[in-house]
Amino acid sequence: MARHLSEFVDILEPRRNEFSNFMWASREVNLLLPNRQIKPVAPDSHKVNVFNSPRIQLLIERIAQEQGVSKAHVEDQVRLILDEIGFKMSLTLIRWLGIFLAKFTCRACSSIYVNQESLNRVKSQLGNTPTVFVPSHRSYADFILMSYVLFSFDMEIPAIAAGMDFHGMLGMATVLRNTGAFFMRRIYNNDVLYWDTFRQYVHDLVTHGDSGIEFFIEGTRSRSCKSLPPKYGLLFMILRAFITGEVPDILFVPINISYDRVMEEKLFAFELLGVPKPKESTSGFFKALTIVNENFGNIYFEFGDPISVKQFLGSKLKRLQHGMRPVHSQELLDEEKAEITHLAENIVHCQQKLAVITTFNLIAVVLTNSLTMNQNIMRFEQLVVETMWLKSILAMCGAVVDFDYARKNIKAALDVHKNLIHMDADSNITLVQNAIVLSGLKESKAKLKGHDLSENTMTVAVPFVMLQIYVNPTLHYLINHSMVVAIITNASEPIVEENLFEEFKFLRTLFANDFFNLNQHLHIDLLGSLKILKDLNAIKEEAGVYVISDNKKVLQLLTHLLEPFLYSYFVICSLLNNLSSPTFEEKAILAKIQEKLEEMINSREEFVHPYVLSLDSISMCLLSLVNLSVLKKSRVSGAYKYEINSDALFGLTTQIKKYVQHKKTLRAQITSVLKNKL
Structure with a gap:
């Protein structure tokens, strides 16, 4: 379905024009529940359900026996964990926050645009099915603004998965908990009691909750503002109830939040360059409120059509095999996890398409x-x-x-x-x-x-x-075109579609972590790029062979978009080729790569885009090398180490080299390494 900006409405306009924001926030509301139950569900009932569940009761008995402690002692630990995790919901507090956010956003933002047409389509499908809201994650403001938007359209605020970064913020943790946040540790340290209790808590939100769940499938804020590959842990927890047949379906609502200006833009730049992010604190939060005096422009909320798990997975799942054991002892099978990863990737892909x-x-x-x-x-x-x-x-x-x-x-x-x-x-x-x-x-x-x-x-x-x-x-819209241009421009001989596809597949695999795309769309994406580039007169096809055409301006633009990534990947591979030892630690190599790139930038012999210094891009390159079996990653004494497959690394370096323009610095500093290898 075609999207148009005319479908977006500014939810700040009525707030600016009304006599009192208090009247709006205190209005009588009948909030739409995504999964209305026969009886209203109190947030604390989830903790009771989890504690009394067969899974947790059996776990309590087992741990008490293994550790030689009393059952009551383990029960107290479970209660403490549930108190740490559990969310609450105070409509009074939500109303007061609504007033605060109305005043804050009216000062700091020009507009908050919401696609009302798409949101109404979502609302029309809610009411009888467990629902999961999945927004993109580019700012800490995402989940706060999500709640503000939902409240503005008379929708129940969901239970929101929040990191422990906020749990330690005096006062703020209580506010967030009372407006739907449930807290999750990023690292469990093999704490089986915490892990199983948290999983069961999420399971109960799905099977007995009425307000829905909200979580960020990318796992963390994308400092680069590119889509990150999805994380699967929380998704597996949510879908266990469907796989085991406890709920007939689950709806996932992809959401994209686009910003004119990201509030953390400068902090993100420092983090990408290696400066640690400051620890979240309540005092830091109040200091940050001074941004109300700045202008952050427009924010755009776009809601995708809900994805039915039942329809998406369909006959791919064999749920009957879960009927052999009690529900509380069921675990996801490897083939089920593989299908769920496809769902996660499609959610991220939908988020990308919803961008403004x-x-x-x-x-x-x-x-x-x-x-x-x-x-x-x-x-x-x-x-x-x-x-x-x-x-x-x-x-x-x-x-x-x-x-x-x-x-x-x-x-x-x-x-x-x-x-x-x-x-x-x-x-x-x-x-x-x-x-x-x-x-x-x-x-x-x-x-x-x-x-x-x-x-x-x-x-x-x-x-x-x-x-x-x-x-x-x-880049979601342009990077495939950049890859095609790079292939045709640097081909040593005229290239036919079959060879073009193989090179396109190579570049997509190489940059799979930097530029998220669906692998199953590979050929479709190539054909789409070829058509657009032909329409732009950037390339042409002559007797089945693809060559560069006359639109140098487009060719130049697309070349420059991909250049910093190709350059940094080539430098990284070349540097690894020249290491004296085939093994290295992650932190040491990140520093060494940045140091070499800094030298190249400061040499001023030619322009090198400073984004090559981004640790995000360097880390994505190392991850790609692991996925390509060029590097083998392991964890030793809490530190990540890599082992080089020298032959594979040299072959990959040679393959990337043809895409890198002949820069003087590269010829001087790197070509000698390759000659020695040869």
Whole structure:
């Protein structure tokens, strides 16, 4: 179904125009429950159900016997765990938070747009089925704003999976718990009692809950603002009730939250460069409220059609095999987990398709393309022309773009991002580079995740990384085209579709963690890219052979989008080729890679995009090398170690090399390594 911005409504407009936000927040509401029960379900009843469940009672007896302690002692531990986990729900507190959020967002945001048409389609399917809301995760504001949106449309706030980062925040933990948050530890340390109690708690939310569940399938905020590969742990817990036949179906609602400006943008840039994130605290939260004086532009909520697990998995599951044992002793089988991973991947894919590309996303791509060509100043009128051109390309690729009034939209976006982009009185646009002092950011060198980058490097890199954060949401629509262009441009001989497909498959596999895509769509995606590139006159087909065509502007743009990732992957592989030992520790190699890339950036012989320093991208490369059996990863004494498959690494390095433009720094520093290997 085609999506249009006309379907979005601004939920802040009525809040700004009404006499009192208190009247709105205290209105009489009959909140829509996703899975209405015969009797209302009190939040504390879930803890009672879990404690009395056969699974937990048998576990209590077993642990008491194994540890030689009393059953009452283990029961007390279970109660403490349930108190740590369990959520509450106070409508009074929700109303007061509604007032606070109405006032806060009206000051800090221009608009919060919600696709009312898509939300109404979701609401029409709720009422009789366990429902799971699955938003994208780009900011801590996501779950707070989700609750605000649901309350605005008279929907019950779900039980929200929250990390333990918030549990230690004095006062805030209580507020979050009373507005639906249930807390989960990220690390269980083989604590079977906690693990099974938490799993049973989630199970009870599915089988007996009426308010639905909300969790972030990516597991954590994406600091890069790209889609992360899904995590499966909580999903397995949720789906156990369906697999064992305790519920007839479960609905998953994919949701995309798109931001004009992410509130943590600068912190994300520092984290990507290796500076540890500050510990969450209540005092830090109140200090952060000073952002109310800044402008964060628009926020967009788009709801996808609910995905029925029953329809998605269908006959792929053989649920009868679970009828041989009591329900409480059932576990998911490996083949069931494999099918569930496909569901998780489809949810993330739906989130990607629901994105709204903002005006500043366009500006970020245009400016990055210009900066890559060492054009550090752009005129406003040129920016208008380039962004209009880019919008037309993204529209061809199926993106919904909020860019109807070019000059007005661009000026508004530049005002929102004046901390990053400066326009002077002569309408010259430049990237802001403020000197960065690291003394207050680096708590200690031991806590750094990578190399101790210099203040000069950080001053250069931070604004580039911040800008790339806004480029990344567009890559879902453009990266496949970039790969095709890279293949055809660097082919040593004219390439036919069969060979093109093999190279496309290689690049998609190589960058599978950096750019999330569905593997089963591989051939469809290639054909779609070929069609669009032909329509753009970027490539052409002659007698079954694909060659570059006349639209150099598009070719240049697509080349520059992929270049930092190809460059960093090649440098990483080349560096690993030159290590004296076939084994290395993760932290040491992250620092070594960053150090080498810093040297290349500071050599100034040619432009190297500072985003290559991103630890996120470096880590994704190492993960890809593990998946390709180039590296073998293990954990020894709490530290991750890697072992190199030298032959596979050299072969991969040679394969990537042909995609990297012949940069002087690479020829000088890396080619000798490959010659020695040969």
